[in-house]
Amino acid sequence: MKEVVSVFPSRTFQLQRTRSWDFIGLYEKIHQNATVESDVIIGVFDSGTWHESNEGFGPAPKKWKGACAGSKNFTCHNKIIGAPFYEPADSARDANGHGTHVASTAAGNTVKDVSYYGIAQGTATGGGAILAAFDDAIANGVGIITISIGPDKLISFNDDPLGIGTFHTMEKGILTTNHSGNDGPLGNTKSLTPWMLTVAASSTDCRIIDNVVLGNGSTLVGISLNPFTLNGTKFPLVYGNSHCSQSSAGNCSASCLDSD
Structure with a gap:
């Protein structure tokens, strides 16, 4: 088929995180300019998000070309302007908290007296959905992408949906940030793509x-x-x-x- 560039297996990817805000030193005392709005559109590739907090932002930037598409139990607003989801998910609503955590790290604010009682089991997503998300981000005018998802082992560039997807976003001038990985104890990273900005925590202050x-x-x-x-x-x-x-x-x- 002339339209097919390459074919590779759709692998599962795992969610990755740490206690980001406190660990990188973004405390409440850090100066913030609350009166200035940015027209940067952040694309978050993750497990979804919660849409209930809708205050604090004006209309979506004029360069936004997408639609909400959040499906059942999901409503977009000036803060969350688009929420596409991909099979096998049937909604953009976050089921385990990971996507909401990552989105709040990238573009959130502090909330007092928050507690968390449950322990999420985590989810995985396939490479086909990830590539579709990159295509949509380019078409919809996203300015920067954060994706805290990674494989369980190293993948060659030719078979890596993250590497392929981020190469196309890089060609369009869109920066993608990715984690270096949560696995241990070997001293290597799962994010080797040179056109992504890899974020690493060489240690962590979390203890369960x-x-x-x-x-x-x-x-x-x-x-x-x-x-x-x-x-x-x-x-x-x-x-x-x-x-x-x-x-x-x-x-x-x-x-x-x-x-x-």
């Missing part, structure tokens, strides 16, 4: 910790992720090696502590 309170009142601090509370219920301590093999105990295998 949990406390184990012993019967004698001592507290052990460890790394854990629990979406529930014990409500004061006490449980016995067991030595894993006495209940299963050394390798299973060392890996905290689920079968090691079965009730039987």
